[in-house]
Amino acid sequence: MKRILVIVKRDIKSGLRDFLVVYLMLAPILLALILRLFVGGMTASPLRVAVLDDGSAIVSELSRLTHVETFSTREALVERVMRIDDVFGVVVTPEGHELIAHGNEMPGTDIVLRNVLRRLQAGEAVLPVSVGVRDINYGMSPLKLQGGLLLIIFTTVLGGMLILLNLIEEKMSNTISAMNVSPASKGEFIIGKGLLGFATPIVGSTMAVYILGFRDFDIAMFVVSLVSLASISLVVGFLIGVTNDEPISGIAAMKGVYVPVLASVLGAMFLAERWHFVLYWSPFYWGYLSMNAILLGEATWRTIIVNSSIILAITAAVFAALRPRIVRGLR
Amino acid sequence: MITVQGLSHCYKKGGPAAVKDASFEIAKGEVLGFLGPSGAGKSTTQGVLTGLLPLQTGQVNVAGFDMRHPKRELYNLLGVSFEQSNVYAKLTALENLQFYAGLFDVPTEDPMKLLALVGLDHVARKRTGEFSKGMKHRLTFARSLINKPDVWFLDEPTTGLDPAIAHDIKGIIREKNQKGATIFLTTHNMQVADELCHRVAFIVDGEIRLIDSPRNLKLQYGERVVEVEHTADGALKTERMSLSAREDQQRLNHLLEQGTVQTMHTKEATLEEIFIAVTGRGLS
Numbered sequence: 001m002k003r004i005l006v007i008v009k010r011d012i013k014s015g016l017r018d019f020l021v022v023y024l025m026l027a028p029i030l031l032a033l034i035l036r037l038f039v040g041g042m043t044a045s046p047l048r049v050a051v052l053d054d055g056s057a058i059v060s061e062l063s064r065l066t067h068v069e070t071f072s073t074r075e076a077l078v079e080r081v082m083r084i085d086d087v088f089g090v091v092v093t094p095e096g097h098e099l100i101a102h103g104n105e106m107p108g109t110d111i112v113l114r115n116v117l118r119r120l121q122a123g124e125a126v127l128p129v130s131v132g133v134r135d136i137n138y139g140m141s142p143l144k145l146q147g148g149l150l151l152i153i154f155t156t157v158l159g160g161m162l163i164l165l166n167l168i169e170e171k172m173s174n175t176i177s178a179m180n181v182s183p184a185s186k187g188e189f190i191i192g193k194g195l196l197g198f199a200t201p202i203v204g205s206t207m208a209v210y211i212l213g214f215r216d217f218d219i220a221m222f223v224v225s226l227v228s229l230a231s232i233s234l235v236v237g238f239l240i241g242v243t244n245d246e247p248i249s250g251i252a253a254m255k256g257v258y259v260p261v262l263a264s265v266l267g268a269m270f271l272a273e274r275w276h277f278v279l280y281w282s283p284f285y286w287g288y289l290s291m292n293a294i295l296l297g298e299a300t301w302r303t304i305i306v307n308s309s310i311i312l313a314i315t316a317a318v319f320a321a322l323r324p325r326i327v328r329g330l331r
Numbered sequence: 332m333i334t335v336q337g338l339s340h341c342y343k344k345g346g347p348a349a350v351k352d353a354s355f356e357i358a359k360g361e362v363l364g365f366l367g368p369s370g371a372g373k374s375t376t377q378g379v380l381t382g383l384l385p386l387q388t389g390q391v392n393v394a395g396f397d398m399r400h401p402k403r404e405l406y407n408l409l410g411v412s413f414e415q416s417n418v419y420a421k422l423t424a425l426e427n428l429q430f431y432a433g434l435f436d437v438p439t440e441d442p443m444k445l446l447a448l449v450g451l452d453h454v455a456r457k458r459t460g461e462f463s464k465g466m467k468h469r470l471t472f473a474r475s476l477i478n479k480p481d482v483w484f485l486d487e488p489t490t491g492l493d494p495a496i497a498h499d500i501k502g503i504i505r506e507k508n509q510k511g512a513t514i515f516l517t518t519h520n521m522q523v524a525d526e527l528c529h530r531v532a533f534i535v536d537g538e539i540r541l542i543d544s545p546r547n548l549k550l551q552y553g554e555r556v557v558e559v560e561h562t563a564d565g566a567l568k569t570e571r572m573s574l575s576a577r578e579d580q581q582r583l584n585h586l587l588e589q590g591t592v593q594t595m596h597t598k599e600a601t602l603e604e605i606f607i608a609v610t611g612r613g614l615s
């Protein structure tokens with residue numbers, strides 16, 4: 001334990017004196033700040049509701065909270081809802097309310113709307129509700145959401161990159177031989193080197209999503225998903241680190257890893273659901289699914305645990321297959 | 332302290348052996364030197380003895396630990412200095428030693444004291460990236476002392492250092508040995524071997540040709556020679572004569588009887604001359 005800390009401390013000290021390492025650690029934060037400028041410029045589409053104008057109190061309450069269009073007939077209202085944009089229809093019934101949706105609305109919006117309506121009907125305070133609505137609207141901005149997700153994936157890959165650079169430095173200076181004739185075990189060495197690769201994506205991603213304005217997500221689920229995603233990056237970082245003897249070839253190999261990673265994430269974004277099975281091999285696909293759900297505030301522990309287990313299982317399989325190569329490379 | 336039986340090492344499977352069937356022992360408190368030209372297999376031997384290279388063939392025991400599966404505790408007892416210096420360029424000399432000290436479970440030396448010992452105390456807070464080759468070498472050497480090792484491995488400890496510093500380094504090695512450290516050192520410098528080692532192993536092409544003390548080697552292999560200056564026909568002449576060749580003995584007697592001898596020195600063979608005589612190879 002003492003030795004692991006000694007190794008981590010050295011890596012931090014040395015890393016902070018290395019321009020490239022500092023840059024890699026700051027990159028997600030800088031990117032998030034840039035992305036925020038764009039997101040800030042685009043006003044998020046407000047929650048829009050179409051209602052039957054029956055003069056009930058709920059209609060006027062709703063129009064205080066959000067954008068409301070009124071219609072005099074149910075047919076006109078349904079026609080409005082069926083148009084391409086995100087508009088929910090609300091019809092007040094004696095039992096409560098009926099929600100008419102097209103099916104193309106951003107997932108989760110209906111839950112908010114139901115919640116708002118339920119509260120309005122119960123005569124609860126309305127001001128706090130409007131805050132909730134606005135938050136969700138922010139989350140709906142696709143640039144912010146997808147940009148945030150890509151940044152998260154990016155930071156986990158960066159974690160692997162830091163390890164790779166660190167290992168290559170140890171090999172180039174042959175300081176790894178001095179480690180190998182000290183009482184530090186291979187395990188302590190790997191954990192010591194790996195901790196930074198874990199900490200970087202967790203700190204970097206958390207800061208990035210905060211900068212982007214995400215607040216209402218489950219931080220525990222977020223960290224669990226990050227840890228599982230970071231683990232696969234670490235294994236890849238270690239593998240490339242021990243098989244390359246200088247930074248240029250190491251970074252070139254890392255780029256080779258980016259391509260399938262990005263491909264699987266973009267696939268998850270754009271492919272139709274029925275084609276998703278071609279992405280099942282990629283831990284980053286599962287990580288993307290988890291993060292997407294978490295940032296939307298829709299994730300359940302069940303999904304997160306299943307997805308994270310899949311990621312860890314893939315990682316374990318890759319590590320088991322490559323372990324001899326990694327250990328040999330650490331000589 | 333160290334026993335080696337039938338050690339062979341190949342870098343590539345089926346390739347040539349860098350070390351072939353080497354067997355030797357090093358007693359507690361002894362300094363054993365591996366003397367041989369570049370590429371003879373000295374560093375490879377040290378690599379296997381320190382566990383940096385896997386033990387493929389043979390048995391090696393260091394300080395009671397079987398080197399086939401060396402336990403990490405062993406390294407609390409060992410000090411290893413490398414032929415090529417290997418320190419962290421972005422850390423200062425002091426930080427390098429402090430970091431390394433943190434890896435051990437045994438009491439460690441004061442890093443500043445070690446830096447002073449090798450004449451680096453004035454640059455303790457300078458990053459080693461700015462060091463000269465010789466300074467890095469001294470730091471690597473100093474680092475190998477951080478855990479007060481019982482068994483000390485030194486690969487070419489004075490190579491590439493200027494003579495004054497090499498002299499200091501030899502002094503440190505002698506002193507640590509007097510305090511009880513067992514030392515394995517490699518060198519292609521016969522003077523280092525002669526001055527520091529209780530016994531020397533001649534190694535060529537991965538094979539140990541002989542192991543003996545420098546003194547015994549000189550007695551056994553060194554032809555004892557006298558160099559005589561004498562006057563003949565009014566001029567000063569110098570002649571070398573073997574003390575064992577019959578002809579030379581007669582010639583020496585003759586000169587002594589004549590009374591023309593001015594000076595007479597016995598000359599010993601150097602380890603290098605013996606090395607050449609035994610192995611048919613030079614050291615460089």
Ligand SMILES: Nc1ncnc2c1ncn2[C@@H]1O[C@H](COP(=O)(O)OP(=O)(O)O)[C@@H](O)[C@H]1O
Pocket residue numbers: 342343349367368369370371372373374375376
């Ligand atoms: N890493 C290596 N891979 C392959 N061959 C090596 C390696 N290191 C040394 N050798 C070869 O092994 C032989 C012995 O080298 P070495 O032990 O370094 O000799 P020395 O230390 O006596 O100069 C040489 O022929 C050298 O070329």
Ligand SMILES: [Mg+2]
Pocket residue numbers: 370373374375414486
């Ligand atoms: Mg060598």
